[in-house]
Amino acid sequence: MNFPEYYEFSFPVKIISGHTALNKLPVELAQAGLSRPLVITDPGVGKAGLLEVFLNAFAESEITIGAIFDQTPPESSTLVVNKIADLFREKNCDSLIALGGGSVIDTTKGVNILVSHDSNDINQFRGADILTGPLKPFYVVPTTAGTGSEATNTAVIQDLEKGVKMLIVSELLMPKAAVLDTRMTLTLPPKLTAATGMDALTHAMEAYISIQQNPISDVFATQAIMLVGRWLRHVTANPQDKNGRLAMANASTMAGTAFSNSMVGCVHSIGHATGAVAHVPHGVAMSVYLPHGLRLNLPKAAERIGEMLLYLAGPEVYVATPPEERPAKTIAEVERLKQDLYELSGLPRTLQEAGVDKDLFEKIAALGINDGSALMNPVELTLERARQLLDAAWQG
Amino acid sequence: MINHYPEIPPRTKPFKRAINKVVLFVLGRALQSLSKADPLIRAETATWPEGFTLAMLVKPKGGSMAVRRMPDLSLKYLGSQFPNDEADVTIYINEVESAFKMFTGQLGSDVAYARHSISAKGDLSYTVSVVRVINVVEAYLFPRLISRGLMKEPPPIPWGRRQSLRLKTYLLGILFGI
Structure with a gap:
């Protein structure tokens, strides 16, 4: 049995876990001095009634949802990431919340790179450990239990025009907090x-x-x-x-x-x-x-x-x-x-x-x-x- | 008072930096020479697009080298001044000590990646293929006893080919760029 001669470990994500954990998310944002998050999700989340649960959690809080983008496709792409980044800027948002599975979370990571670096070209950030920070505050509410994307340093964004998948690896991509709320996965078949x-x-x-x-x-x-x-x-x-x-x-x-x-x-x-x-x-x-x-x-x-x-x-x-x-x-x-x-x-x-x-x-x-x-x-x-x-x- | 707290600029390690630069040159020339003859390397470069440029750089200013994939599947050494912004994939070795270990047969590419000694810019889908090519080059450049410790398993190079191409690489490839 060997002990590693050298290793690095990074996990800056706060875990908020509970049957109604989502109710604590507005407090997290407020404590971080945030008041206008952009929410990124997909059509399935709305259909499953999870968006309602999410919005109810923000009742009586001081947080205004700057906008909700609910059309994230099953595979994140440069076009969608650019579109959402524009929405973030137009609506003067100050933070990002991913409400969904792997694709929504990857898309949000991509958007975060663009809005934090004021860029429209995700291609220039491709690579491992080359991204520089800081990025915008970013929170994840996973609606599946498997991808683990809420705790990973990786984002995969597709360039549909060139037909390639772009991989970006950086610990800066990790969210500030992951909210594990039972209600988000109860409806999974x-x-x-x-x-x-x-x-x-x-x-x-x-x-x-x-x-x-x-x-x-x-x-x-x-x-x-x-x-x-x-x-x-x-x-x-x-x-x-x-x-x-x-x-x-x-x-x-x-x-x-x-x-x-x-x-x-x-x-x-x-x-x-x-x-x-x-x-x-x-x-x-x-x-x-x-x-x-x-x-x-x-x-x-x-x-x-x-x-x-x-x-x-x-x-x-x-x-x-x-x-x-x-x-x-x-x-x-x-x-x-x-x-x-x-x-x-x-x-x-x-x-x-x-x-x-x-x-x-x-x-x-x-x-x-x-x-x-x-x-x-x-x-x-x-x-x-x-x-x-x-x-x-x-x-x- | 302020003079008691002078600025301390970074120290230098000229020996290790010099060795790193020499090995980057050797690596570039070896890639050029071996890619003309070794079927394992050519099988890998066949999957790279024509004109694909690979750069390797020791951060922050510890030397660099670049190669370009030519139409005949061989790699052309582009020297030590190639602007890495123009490369399709740039592999950065993050500090001088890791680079020295890698270049003197003490640290393999996959372990270097595992230890975050390497970062990469560009299309990462070529990284695994690049590592396989570097493993083959190391198998030629280093004695088997050393190269075995640098990779999960040595590439399947027949004994005769290893000796002949090793000789050619050292005598002609590195010295004369052939």
């Missing part, structure tokens, strides 16, 4: 709950075995794994369970914190490529690939994969399993979780069930090995290994 929960589990497990892993990211990763192990099945079966919902929202944020500081690995590399090539939803891809990705990393990370058994399956299972069998048992537990979620919600277990055409494998593999997340994967992700992973995930 079981299949989406299962898929986003598996996304959170993948963030945590990949962060735990990453090359960039460190003792503090481990704390967040293992707690996230434990919460997913305890609650994901329960919440998928009982979507109205408030405690379970809040636990999963916390798991997602903790997993996001972990991977924001230690990166994800090959499951995300191939998962991103599968999303781009075969349009498989991200959480579904994570669930399908996770056990296979862990297996791929056994040669370099067996011990740490074995350690995760304690958090995923609990102390009884961990103690009852001989140390040399723990890595395989961890993977078996992930497989068992997948099976249970399939039975509870129909979440696909294999690429075949996810409707991926085998003819796309070569394209997915070629794209996957060039995904940035491959860099921090313990085992080198070669084309051959990517092909093997895809073949293994085809039939499960």
Whole structure:
């Protein structure tokens, strides 16, 4: 077991968690001297009645919502980011609130870069650790429990004209606070709950075995794994369970914190490529690939994969399993979780069930090995290994 | 009173800065030479757009080098004065000590990234491919004992090719730019 010779860890996000946590957001803004936030959301949030809950939380406060942009598309783009940045300036807003899932949060991060730097060209900020601050105060109210974007240092914005995804990595992108309010995720359907929960589990497990892993990211990763192990099945079966919902929202944020500081690995590399090539939803891809990705990393990370058994399956299972069998048992537990979620919600277990055409494998593999997340994967992700992973995930 | 508290300008590390600059030159010339012959590097550059320019720079003023992908898949060394604002991807090594460690075979590219010793500007989708190319170059430039510690696994270069291209790179590539 090695202790990292050097590491960095950054997490400046205040967590406000509770069944009605949103009611505290106006106080947070007021204490920060803010009075006119721009709210960015998507049409689904309005349809689910969450915007009403949000606006009610601001009743009797001193905060005026400067404007609400509620047309964020499923994938954030330069056009939308520019449009919202103009709205922010026109309405003289002083802060940003993202109310939504990964796309809304990424869009808001992009808008924040533009309005803070008084720019209309997000392209010039592309890169890792090159952004300069300070940025405008920014708050997140996630409406899914999985992406962890409320706790990450990353934004992905699409340039639709050039057909490229622009990646921006900087700890300055993190919000001032993330509000985890039970009401925001209560209406998520079981299949989406299962898929986003598996996304959170993948963030945590990949962060735990990453090359960039460190003792503090481990704390967040293992707690996230434990919460997913305890609650994901329960919440998928009982979507109205408030405690379970809040636990999963916390798991997602903790997993996001972990991977924001230690990166994800090959499951995300191939998962991103599968999303781009075969349009498989991200959480579904994570669930399908996770056990296979862990297996791929056994040669370099067996011990740490074995350690995760304690958090995923609990102390009884961990103690009852001989140390040399723990890595395989961890993977078996992930497989068992997948099976249970399939039975509870129909979440696909294999690429075949996810409707991926085998003819796309070569394209997915070629794209996957060039995904940035491959860099921090313990085992080198070669084309051959990517092909093997895809073949293994085809039939499960 | 004020004279008791003089300004302290940053100290210099001329030896390490000089070594870094020399290695950046060696790296640029080695990339140029090896990209003409090594199939692993050429497989990577085949995925880069023609004219794609990669710059590497030690912050703040510790030297730089740039290469451009040519139509025949080879890389052309553009020297140490190429304006990095014009590069498609610029890899910054954030301080002199990390650069020295990387350039003297003590720190691999992926670990350097993990330690935030490297930052990058531009399209990050090429970063992984760039790291693979640098790994191949390191496998030629450093003895196997050293290069093995710099990457997750050594690139699959046959023994004969490694020796012959290593000789060519050191004798012709670096010295004469061939």
